[in-house]
Amino acid sequence: MSKYINSTAGSVRFILKEPNSDKITPIIFDFSFGRGKRLKCATGFKIHPKFWDSKNQRIRAVSTISNREEVNAKLRDIETSFIKSVSFHHNQGNDIDRKFLKQIFSNLTNRIENESEDKSIDFFEYADGFTEDKQRHIDKTKTITLSKITLRAYKQTIKKLKAYSKSYDPNLDFDSINLEFYYSFIHYLENEGLSLNTIGKHLKNLIAILNRATEEGINTNLAFQHREFRRVSENTTSIYLTTHEIEKLEKKDLSDKPLHEKARDIFLIGYYTGQRVSDYNGLGINNIRTFEGRSVFEIVQQKTSKTVYIPIHPKLTTIFKKRYKGKMPSKMPEQLINKYIKEVARSVKINEDVFVTRTIGGKKNTDSIKKYKLIGTHTARRSFCTNAYLSKMPVIDIMAISGHTTEKEFYKYIKVSSQERAIKIADSAFFQ
Template identity: 55%
Template sequence: MSKSIQSTSGTIKYRLKDVNAKAETSIVLDYSFGRNNRIKFATGYKVNPKNWDKSNQRIRAVSTLQNREKVNKDLLRYSSNFMDEVSNLTEVEKQNRKILKGLLEKIIRESEEVEKSITSFFEFADDFIKTKENQAKNISSVKLSPITVRSYKQTVNRLKDFDKKVKYNLDFEAIDLKFYYIFIQYLEENNYSINTIGKHIKNLVTILNRASEDGANTNFQYRHREFKTVSEESISIYLTELEIEALYNVDLSNTKDWELARDIFLIGYYTGQRVSDYNGIKIEQIKVFNGREVFEFTQMKTGKKVYVPIHPRIKSIMNERYEGNLPRKLNAPDINEYIKEAGRKAKIEDQISVHKTIGGEKISETVSKHTLIVSHTARRSFCTNAYLSKMPTIDIMAISGHSTEREFYKYIKVTPQERAVKIADSAFFQ
């Protein structure tokens, strides 16, 4: 039997803001109503997840929690009073999010002993990032990349810089289309690329969505169709088999950092994994099935478990330079820096035309291919070369973790000419 509080108007459930938090996290009232409509509102109380009874939506009977009974009574009172108020609304009012949140504001904020709610945008944003940092560190939670957390931090820092420079007095009620265009102009004047600007807008919208769900924000102008993420197609290269061969054979023994980055990169290439999975791979991940050694990965981004046969060249790298072990982990920014130098030494020098928008101006330039190599190039190179080698797409996807063929074909970098040659080798054209 459901423990949620139900009525003809909707359903109330109490949830934790972060079920995997190591410390206290907010108790949130979650109200579902109508068709696919829901609002969330912070109750002002916090609890450690280990002391929360999810089934009964109450704090457990723990002797060390002195105010447990008061909190549980308040939660029951909030939901009861709210449903009483909702029952007095018209059918149209029952679907009005602003009215419903106003009722919750009145009922919950009247309590004298609840914690002060976060009202300023920057207070909420800092709290949001802190929560995300805890999720990234918590091994039992859904994995959140430290790079993603850093991206949120960068966005909030850019907003703080903007607020200080422009003296905009930025808060929730000030985030509208006027702000949107002024903020984009500010970033363009500071020579940010269009994709970087788009990243900051996307992160801002994510923070605002969470603030709206938690009841901290009631200004929804950011949902206007013009308040959109901007982007342009970025240059994503792959290394051919000949270029991988050159990278594998180049002597980097006099530059150990470059050598380490190259070896980590090649492990990424021969496993087809993301840098968050292949950088720092452990010997314990080697498993044996039917006499064949494979790597076991639980992909950080998706949580998928995949198994990848160990390529002979990975064995060579392990035996020749690491005494049978795997190379140590290297900071991702260092991999990106050093792998470019390794590519230069390997003479990966094809000229690539690059087109991008920086500071609102379109810029075109020709650069050497090695300058575009980054850690993610390893995975893209694996997928593309495996496809060109006629490995079945379904097998490549089983290794890479792509969910759909459409997603996979969009990801790989195959020219129309290369695809035509591959098709020509099929039985139909023989």
């Protein structure tokens, strides 16, 4: 007998095919083994979701189910025997692919492998399971709001795909997602009146789902990897506020409008820290550190998990002392910040015309929009980066605060005209 312990990275789950059904639904065997190796097939057992314990992956202790112990024991046997068999072949150096796994499962359960006993997962079954997995991950890890927003975006994409399928292709599945589908789906979304960038986000989500399904061996149709099957996008009109406009916001007396005042102050925190709204909205005393007598914000950026340190600007210190007893304004819903900061900007006459070009419903439209209408929580961060650059702060220092990882990414982000950049270059030592 070997003295060494052999192991496998594989894991088994038993899940319901339709966990939200009001009827009985099959219990599915779900095995993952390394990157891109996954097997899902029917166990032959069915149960009503209300009798299923999803945490323990077994049938609940219900007196009306006479064979509960027998079925649960069978599920345990399948799990134990399957893992043992896969581990043995893995440690023997055998190539463990999905076909091999299916054969192990088939032999184990004494079934002849066919369509009725190993039913393939169709696209919408997989897509719904994809979002359920992400939801379970969020619930388990208490993941940040950004992940919940991403999950909602996936669900919206799947909803659009189901609506498309209902109208154009009732049999939409993995094998029918090709270039013909790609252009048809874009046309459908254009007729829905969606902007080009919104269409691009739906395509991005679809490609992410297809990539995952391909890695797990569920999808074998690689038409989506064609160079034409890609996310579409166009440059958006993003504005920044000049230092003069920021000063106008700062000086506006809003003591008779406490909500507007609070929204403006949170916006200024965003401007003087250069962070995303998810990081600057809700900062507190526990985010302050002192180094060599200097107070700084310590922020773990939610999107990147990177820790950044930002000197606390004297103007923020004044705001905290004057209006918040030395503390910081409490967190405010982002939609309210967006609403009130626009109204404050309008009141101080940040109202120059900005020409915005967007592709909506497949047609380019150019509109003249007042600048204050384009201001939102993200304008604070973009304004910091742009004004810090124009003030001749070294780009590497700005990036250390903003969290941009490459200069190419940074220069695409800031809003500096060719004339402004030329003036900045003219002030460099080379031209003196």
